[in-house]
Every structure is written in structure tokens, then in C-alpha cells.
Amino acid sequence: MIKRLIVILGGGESGVGAALLAKKNGFKIFVSDSGIIKNRYKKILKTKKIPFEEKGHSEEFIVKNAKNIVKSPGISSKIPLIKKINSFKIPILSELEFGKKFIKKNSYIITITGSNGKTTTSTIIYKILKQDRKLSVGLAGNIGYSFSKEVLKKKKIYVLEVSSFQLDDCCNFRSNIAIILNIARDHLNRYNNFDSYIYSKFRVAMYQREKDIFIYNYDDPFIRNGLKKYFIKSKRIPFSLKKKLNFGAYIKDNKIYIRNIKNEIVFCLCIKNISIEGDHNLYNIMASLIVSNIFDVQKKYIKTVLFKLKPIPHRMEKFFHTNGIQFINDSKSTNVHSAFYALHSIKKTIPIIWIVGGKDKGNDYNELVSLVHSKVKTIICLGKNNKKVFNFFKKTVDIILETKKMKEAVIMAYVFSFPGDCILLSPACSSFDLFKNYKERGDKFKLEVKKVFHDKNIYFS
Known part of the structure; x- marks a missing residue:
């Protein structure tokens, strides 16, 4: 045997x-x-x-x-x-x-989850903490690097991006700092209902102890309701864009403030020089700054990172501009919530040609209607089965087209564009109908855009 x-x-x-x-x-x-x-x-x-x-x-x-x-x-x-x-x-x-079984006893685990913004926030936290050479920091998890492999490097601090699927498999995984950025309707093709998905996200904090810290988005109603429903032992620190908080992080007069439990301001940073835009990124940055403040990272290190930040690949990536037309690759947008922030972040004066679609995950497009009505002039549905997206938005815009090929989607978008327009790939769906993953989808989009402008004869195939 x-x-x-x-x-x-x-x-x-x-x-x-x-x-x-x-x-x-x-x-x-x-x-x-x-x-x-x-x-x-x-x-x-x-x-x-x-x-x-x-x-x-x-x-x-x-x-x-x-x-x-x-x-x-x-x-x-x-x-x-x-x-x-x-x-x-x-x-x-x-x-x-399995990986946690082999970390040093004095190691520290920071876990970030949410429907959107996990990769950006994990990357920001990692980069800020890494600036302080006294801190030995590793980055792993759903971001694409194995936690177990990172454990072999024997770091003092592990920054982990964690998906709901990873949390589902955990029975007692405890984080010293747990973060929930937001909760939106996602992966409903895998979960029985939305409540099951919310429960999955809250597992990130359920095994914490009283001395641990739970950082959360105060503006998210699903998180606030979850806090009433699920027992969380750890110390809670909120962040908000909409409300001045007596404790936690908030924004007022273009500055991010952090207040301690005594209502004292312990941190302040002007957001004018932060190099990435959008409300969704301000949420990510506030969560990151709370962590930085916990570790007492010097402000000069924080500024070094935040003032030089670039969008991560496939997340609101402005990669090409020609004839007054801006192309944006937001292929990492795999749910409605993410597409909402993509559309919202583009100035009202800029007409949008929106490439959307893929493998539907039980999406509810209702929250996009007002944005699409006011900002989107043309929709191009890209996927094997475009029926749901097409039927939902066909009365919201004047022009709606569909295709199963990225090349055709790009050409269609360019044909209907004028100087001053934005062509946005923000699918709000999984990529698995036509592509291996969102990275392949985004890379294909960028490749086809470049091909169009290197080929004098634009044609459909």
C-alpha cells in the first residue's frame, strides 16, 4: 500500500x-x-x-x-x-x-475582498507598506500569486486579495486585518441566492478575534446590513465618501481624513495629486490609508505611491488615443457594479460607445439604466449569446449592435465614433464564453484597436 x-x-x-x-x-x-x-x-x-x-x-x-x-x-x-x-x-x-499553517508565529495577514477593487486596493497597500524597508511584505492570493509560494519567502506581512470562492473553502482562516470594499450582485450563477454571496464575503471577518481589525465601506448598504446579521468580534473601522465620520476615514473639501476612536484627526491627505481617478478608486485609497495608518507608515512613503499610481492593466486603462477618440480597456469589469463605476467615472460631456457582454452571471442591469441613458450613445454587445443585454438596452439607446468577434466590435465602435467620443470596453460579464479570462479579452481588444489603425482598409470579416 x-x-x-x-x-x-x-x-x-x-x-x-x-x-x-x-x-x-x-x-x-x-x-x-x-x-x-x-x-x-x-x-x-x-x-x-x-x-x-x-x-x-x-x-x-x-x-x-x-x-x-x-x-x-x-x-x-x-x-x-x-x-x-x-x-x-x-x-x-x-x-x-494550508499556507497559513507554515507562516511564522509573529506574521501578520491583511486580507482584502469585495465584488470590485480588490486588486487595486491590494496593490496599493502592498506598495505603500513596501516603501517602509523595516516591513517585509508579500503580495498573494486571487491577484495571481500563490499564498503558499509566498510563504516560502518567509515574509513578516502578507497582503492577500481573496475571492468569495477562496473564502467558501475556508473553515477557520483568520486575518489580522480584514477588508470588505463593497458587495454587489455577482456570481449568482454559482450561488443559490444573493444572501449566500453576502455570507461568503463576510467569512473574511467571521474568524477574527477581538484584537483584530475589520475595515469596511460604510456607504455600502449590503455591508451595513451584514454587520447587523453576522457576529463580528473584531474592532470595526469604516470609510465613507458620503458622510463625515466621527471614527474612520472620510472625504471633505478634497481631503481624506482619518479619525481615531477619540474623534481626533490622526491623518489628512489632499486628493488633488492622486494620479488615479474615480469614486471607486477613492474608496480603494481610503481603505489602503487606514491600513497604512495602522502600521504608522510615514506620509512621505504614502505620497510616493499615491502620486505615481497608474491604473492596473485591464481596469479603466486608457491605452490609445487617436483622432480625438479615447479607447479605454476595462475588461476586468466582470459585473454590473464595476461597469457602473466605469461609466460613472467618464465625464458627462464625453459621449460613450460601450462594448458590453459575455457570459452572464445572473446580472441585473437596472442600476445602469440612468447612466446609459445619459452618457452612452451606442452599445455594442459582444458575446456568444447577446439576447439578454440586447433586449434590456434596446430601448435605452438609439444604436445597439451585436457581434461574436472582438475585431468586429472594435470596427463597429470606430465607425460610429466622432472626435471627442470614448470607446469603452467594460463588459459587466464574465469572459468565459469567448475568451480564457478577462486578461485575454482585454489584450485582444487592445490588439484589434492597434490593428485597425495600422490597416488602411478597415473591413468586416
Whole structure:
């Protein structure tokens, strides 16, 4: 009989990271993936002599020999293999919980979640804390870097971007600082209802202790209601764009203020020189500044980061301007809430040609109607099935078109544009109908735009 081992389900970033950490700590490991493992990950597994399989799971082998299972977040708990593992009562760990087992006792974990803004906020916090050389900081999680792999570097502080799927797999994952930026209707194709999704987000703070800190968006009604519903032990610090708070962060007269529990102003920063725009980014920045203040980071370090910030790739990325027309890549917009802020952040005087669509996640487009009516002159629906988007907005704008090709979407947008217009890709949907992920979708958009302006003959194919 083979010695009982740790089976890691998923051969992507988180799975391979967990495998490397397990190997480092002397465990017997087996990596199993239902699909094809990318070559760069296979190379790592082969180099480290970690056994693996792809294109399917050896179910009988796994349930017979696994002492523990480490599950990648992309694998649904509803698949037959997971149900079988549960029936055999084999413990299943998330990659986050597995990684945390091996951090130093005095390490500090900052976890950021929300329907939108996670990557931007995580990046800002990481960059600010990293400015202080006394702080050893790592960045990982849903942002694209395995937490387990980062644990191998033995950092003092870990900044983690965490999705609802990752939180669903956690049974006792505790953060020293937990942040919920916002909650919007998202992933309703995976969750039974919106309440289940809200509960998933609040799991980020449910395992905290009284000495821990929970930072949250005071303006978000779903978060405020959740605070009444779910028991949170930790100290709460709110932030708001709409209200002057006696405790927490708020904005007044173009300045961000932070007040302590005694109602004393402990931090103030003028927002005029901050290099990224939009209310959504002000929320992200306020959350980041509360963390910076907790760590007592010097203001000069904060300014160094905030005054030189650039939008992250695929998030309101102004990548091309020609003939008075601005092209913006917001492919990372995969829900209605994110598209709302994209449309809202563009000046009222700028007509928008909006490229929208993809794999619908139970979207409710009602909150976009007034914005679309006042700011959008043309809609181009891009997806395999555009029926829902097309039918919803066909009476809101004068021109609405549909296509299944990015090239056609770009050409259509350009044909209907005039100097002073903005062509915005902000899909409000998942990319998985036509593309591998939002990055491929955004890159394809940028590529087709550049092709149009290098080709004298613009034509449909």
C-alpha cells in the first residue's frame, strides 16, 4: 500500500504553490488536475520531482491514499469527486489555510475582498507598506500569486486579495486585518441566492478575534446590513465618501481624513495629486490609508505611491488615443457594479460607445439604466449569446449592435465614433464564453484597436 499522502487538486498557480510548500516541509504529495496543466507549471513539478496527473482524476487512488486534500478555489465543491471525498470524511483544506499553517508565529495577514477593487486596493497597500524597508511584505492570493509560494519567502506581512470562492473553502482562516470594499450582485450563477454571496464575503471577518481589525465601506448598504446579521468580534473601522465620520476615514473639501476612536484627526491627505481617478478608486485609497495608518507608515512613503499610481492593466486603462477618440480597456469589469463605476467615472460631456457582454452571471442591469441613458450613445454587445443585454438596452439607446468577434466590435465602435467620443470596453460579464479570462479579452481588444489603425482598409470579416 502506498504511504498516505497530501493530494492537491488543481495544477494551477495555487495548486503548484501548495505542492512546493508541502514538498519543502517533507510531505508526500500528489497533484491531480481534471484539465491540462500549463507547461510552466508542469516544468516546476517535474523539476521538483512532484508526481502529478492531468486530464482527469484517479478517484479511487485519491480516496484510498489521501490523508488530506488541498483544493484549488476554482474547483466547485459540487463536483462528484469532492462529494466522494466528503463521504470518506477526508479533510479538505483551502490553499489559504494550508499556507497559513507554515507562516511564522509573529506574521501578520491583511486580507482584502469585495465584488470590485480588490486588486487595486491590494496593490496599493502592498506598495505603500513596501516603501517602509523595516516591513517585509508579500503580495498573494486571487491577484495571481500563490499564498503558499509566498510563504516560502518567509515574509513578516502578507497582503492577500481573496475571492468569495477562496473564502467558501475556508473553515477557520483568520486575518489580522480584514477588508470588505463593497458587495454587489455577482456570481449568482454559482450561488443559490444573493444572501449566500453576502455570507461568503463576510467569512473574511467571521474568524477574527477581538484584537483584530475589520475595515469596511460604510456607504455600502449590503455591508451595513451584514454587520447587523453576522457576529463580528473584531474592532470595526469604516470609510465613507458620503458622510463625515466621527471614527474612520472620510472625504471633505478634497481631503481624506482619518479619525481615531477619540474623534481626533490622526491623518489628512489632499486628493488633488492622486494620479488615479474615480469614486471607486477613492474608496480603494481610503481603505489602503487606514491600513497604512495602522502600521504608522510615514506620509512621505504614502505620497510616493499615491502620486505615481497608474491604473492596473485591464481596469479603466486608457491605452490609445487617436483622432480625438479615447479607447479605454476595462475588461476586468466582470459585473454590473464595476461597469457602473466605469461609466460613472467618464465625464458627462464625453459621449460613450460601450462594448458590453459575455457570459452572464445572473446580472441585473437596472442600476445602469440612468447612466446609459445619459452618457452612452451606442452599445455594442459582444458575446456568444447577446439576447439578454440586447433586449434590456434596446430601448435605452438609439444604436445597439451585436457581434461574436472582438475585431468586429472594435470596427463597429470606430465607425460610429466622432472626435471627442470614448470607446469603452467594460463588459459587466464574465469572459468565459469567448475568451480564457478577462486578461485575454482585454489584450485582444487592445490588439484589434492597434490593428485597425495600422490597416488602411478597415473591413468586416
